[in-house]
Amino acid sequence: DAGVIQSPRHEVTEMGQEVTLRCKPISGHDYLFWYRQTMMRGLELLIYFNNNVPIDDSGMPEDRFSAKMPNASFSTLKIQPSEPRDSAVYFCASSPILAGSTDTQYFGPGTRLTVL
Amino acid sequence: DQQVKQNSPSLSVQEGRISILNCDYTNSMFDYFLWYKKYPAEGPTFLISISSIKDKNEDGRFTVFLNKSAKHLSLHIVPSQPGDSAVYFCAASTSGSARQLTFGSGTQLTVLP
Numbered sequence: 001d002a003g004v005i006q007s008p009r010h011e012v013t014e015m016g017q018e019v020t021l022r023c024k025p026i027s028g029h030d031y032l033f034w035y036r037q038t039m040m041r042g043l044e045l046l047i048y049f050n051n052n053v054p055i056d057d058s059g060m061p062e063d064r065f066s067a068k069m070p071n072a073s074f075s076t077l078k079i080q081p082s083e084p085r086d087s088a089v090y091f092c093a094s095s096p097i098l099a100g101s102t103d104t105q106y107f108g109p110g111t112r113l114t115v116l
Numbered sequence: 117d118q119q120v121k122q123n124s125p126s127l128s129v130q131e132g133r134i135s136i137l138n139c140d141y142t143n144s145m146f147d148y149f150l151w152y153k154k155y156p157a158e159g160p161t162f163l164i165s166i167s168s169i170k171d172k173n174e175d176g177r178f179t180v181f182l183n184k185s186a187k188h189l190s191l192h193i194v195p196s197q198p199g200d201s202a203v204y205f206c207a208a209s210t211s212g213s214a215r216q217l218t219f220g221s222g223t224q225l226t227v228l229p
Contacts, residue, residue: 045217103215
């Protein structure tokens with residue numbers, strides 16, 4: 001399996017522009033997670049989906065952030081308009097059905113976003 | 117308010133010695149704990165986990181200890197190898213599974229040859 005795939009790996013944009021980050025989870029995984037890593041706040045959960053349905057978006061910082069999962073093999077995280085404080089590494093992770101003590105999440109390589 | 121804390125941002129050990137990474141938590145509802153390892157320019161990768169019904173879990177060179185009364189867990193790596201040099205994150209969940217993880221800030225481990 002290719003693992004979780006994220007694109008682009010690096011994104012540099014200017015303040016006010018729309019940014020779309022993409023994620024392809026591992027085939028057969030029921031859960032998909034979006035995280036943001038910053039120096040100040042560490043690794044924080046933004047939103048997660050179960051079977052393509054958003055379950056908890058309480059970590060999404062503002063209305064400028066939105067996430068969709070139109071099908072089991074694709075998800076997007078969109079920032080519109082982007083601001084310099086959105087600069088961070090964004091990770092996508094997926095997991096098979098989560099039911100107990102052998103669970104884990106499988107992370108993609110991340111997208112490093114720089115907003116100038 | 118950090119619910120999961122890794123108070124040591126960095127740790128250096130000699131190859132062959134034991135590495136001990138520590139993690140403290142404040143939420144008594146956490147019932148499942150994980151350790152992840154992260155190399156530069158890669159995503160975190162799962163290392164080992166422990167349920168709150170246990171106080172120890174071992175996998176090869178890696179052992180995780182959980183002290184619920186102290187709200188403390190630790191990761192022991194014996195013997196340490198240069199390839200273990202990475203950032204280690206502890207994470208916790210209240211759901212008994214790997215859903216909705218709260219991560220610590222990470223500890224950079226450097227194993228010196």
